[in-house]
Amino acid sequence: FRFPGSYPIRRGETLSSLIERAGGYTERAYLRGAVFTRESAKEVRRRQLNRMIRQVEEAALSTAEATLGGGGDAQTVAGQEAALEAKQELLAKLQASEITGRVVVRLAPLEEFRRSRYDIELEEGDVLTIPERPGVVHVIGEVFNETSLLYEEDGTVNYYLRKVGGMTEDADKKQISVIKADGSVISKQQGKGKLVFWNSEYNQWFFGGFMNTELEPGDTIVVPRKMDRYLWLKTTKDITQIVFQIAVAAGVVFAI
Numbered sequence: 001f002r003f004p005g006s007y008p009i010r011r012g013e014t015l016s017s018l019i020e021r022a023g024g025y026t027e028r029a030y031l032r033g034a035v036f037t038r039e040s041a042k043e044v045r046r047r048q049l050n051r052m053i054r055q056v057e058e059a060a061l062s063t064a065e066a067t068l069g070g071g072g073d074a075q076t077v078a079g080q081e082a083a084l085e086a087k088q089e090l091l092a093k094l095q096a097s098e099i100t101g102r103v104v105v106r107l108a109p110l111e112e113f114r115r116s117r118y119d120i121e122l123e124e125g126d127v128l129t130i131p132e133r134p135g136v137v138h139v140i141g142e143v144f145n146e147t148s149l150l151y152e153e154d155g156t157v158n159y160y161l162r163k164v165g166g167m168t169e170d171a172d173k174k175q176i177s178v179i180k181a182d183g184s185v186i187s188k189q190q191g192k193g194k195l196v197f198w199n200s201e202y203n204q205w206f207f208g209g210f211m212n213t214e215l216e217p218g219d220t221i222v223v224p225r226k227m228d229r230y231l232w233l234k235t236t237k238d239i240t241q242i243v244f245q246i247a248v249a250a251g252v253v254f255a256i
Contacts, residue, residue: 001130002026009122015105016114018122024110030133031107033181033218039125042101053094060087104183134181134218139164141223142171151217158211160221172226176210181218186210 002023009018015036025031105118107130113119136148137160144165152159157178167173177187188210215221 001029009124009126013122014119015122015128016110016119018128019107019110019113025107025130028132029130030181030217031130032216033131033134034105034107035127035129035131035183036103036105037101037127038103038123039101040123041103042099045099045101049094049097049099053091056087056091056094060084060091102183106182106184131218136217137215138220139223140220142168142225143223144168151215154214156212156214157221160215161211161223167223170225172224175224177222177224178213178215179220179222181216186213 001019002025004022007018007021019025105120105128106116107113107118108116135151137151137155138148139160140146143161144167147164149160149163157176161167174188177185179185190210
């Protein structure tokens with residue numbers, strides 16, 4: 001912004017009004033990477049995360065009791081131990097997560113933004129940060145080299161995955177996602193193997209399938225771990241997706 005800082009807000013004031021009061025954007029502003037956080041959203045995410053932590057704790061306790069019981073053959077016991085280890089790992093990641101309360105907003109030139117659905121009414125404690133254009137794309141999760149790569153024009157999901165050595169054998173190749181710089185998500189599941197699919201959030205067609213989707217500066221490729229080999233997920237098969245959704249909505253990104 002031309003005049004960044006803390007501003008008192010008026011009742012009913014919208015985001016575009018505040019941007020105008022701050023002098024508008026500078027020529028170096030990367031609008032696609034804007035981060036908007038809200039205290040009320042943070043509290044909602046915190047309650048969701050705490051509920052998930054309790055569920056995983058209960059599941060871990062149940063598995064620990066079954067393992068200590070020593071029932072079943074060696075293969076069953078080994079499976080119970082693997083399940084317990086997976087739950088403990090997931091629990092540690094959940095407990096270490098930091099809630100930011102991020103809300104996805106897509107900024108645009110001021111005149112255009114005023115007519116958009118993202119020109120929301122402000123609340124006390126809202127924070128809007130606009131970075132300079134980043135020069136990297138991030139790759140995390142089940143790949144051979146988690147890292148940030150220099151952004152290259154026309155670089156696709158498949159291109160960046162090759163640059164990090166590809167995916168490991170534990171990767172869930174059906175659940176790969178891209179977290180856009182603005183916090184929204186596109187996933188392989190949206191295309192479901194189609195060569196052409198419509199993304200309603202971006203109001204555009206994606207050609208060549210998900211793996212050929214071209215990325216933008218600041219995007220993050222997330223390759224989750226294949227979890228269906230753990231017995232405990234037979235009763236909570238959606239936990240990976242739920243935790244990932246909470247993480248994205250909260251502005252927390254971690255490989256599971």
